[in-house]
Amino acid sequence: MRRMFVVAAVFALVGAFAVAGAASAQVAEFGPGFNTVASLVPDVVGLPLEGESFDLIGNSTQPTTSGMFVYHKLDNTVDFTNGSETWVMTSNGLLLRNNSELFNFEFVRQQLEDRLNAQLVPGMTSEQTDALIAQAQLDMQLLEAQLDQPDALIP
Numbered sequence: 001m002r003r004m005f006v007v008a009a010v011f012a013l014v015g016a017f018a019v020a021g022a023a024s025a026q027v028a029e030f031g032p033g034f035n036t037v038a039s040l041v042p043d044v045v046g047l048p049l050e051g052e053s054f055d056l057i058g059n060s061t062q063p064t065t066s067g068m069f070v071y072h073k074l075d076n077t078v079d080f081t082n083g084s085e086t087w088v089m090t091s092n093g094l095l096l097r098n099n100s101e102l103f104n105f106e107f108v109r110q111q112l113e114d115r116l117n118a119q120l121v122p123g124m125t126s127e128q129t130d131a132l133i134a135q136a137q138l139d140m141q142l143l144e145a146q147l148d149q150p151d152a153l154i155p
Helices: 002-027 032-040 104-119 126-146
Strands: 060-063 068-072 077-083 085-090 093-099
Touching: 032 068, 032 077, 068 126, 104 126
Parallel strands: none
Antiparallel strands: 060 068, 068 077, 077 085, 085 093
């Protein structure tokens, strides 16, 4: 009887280590929107630390060993920052700027995101939230179309 107990305990321990090993073996992967930038500047970006997380307006973030990815739903852009510089994927390719600057379109997006976040209130239905996001996306497209130089830097 004692021998069966010891054998059962050993199997339980082996099983526990196998489960723990499998859990720790899972490696975070870049979110789908971050793969392109990660492939262009892999030495800058580093490796993902955890999965992608989303906020109420559909933006997502993902920390890496070197910084942070951000996806902006309003204009469908991806940024990566290392804390002092930011790489921004635009229709004109991957652009680099200092964190003390913004591109014109980023300034517009920031204003719209601030307005959108101020409009969201607890208890809103997903349909109400989606309608506000859709309106902000239209506003973003209209305002970007009016910019003479969307990729110009604002110091």
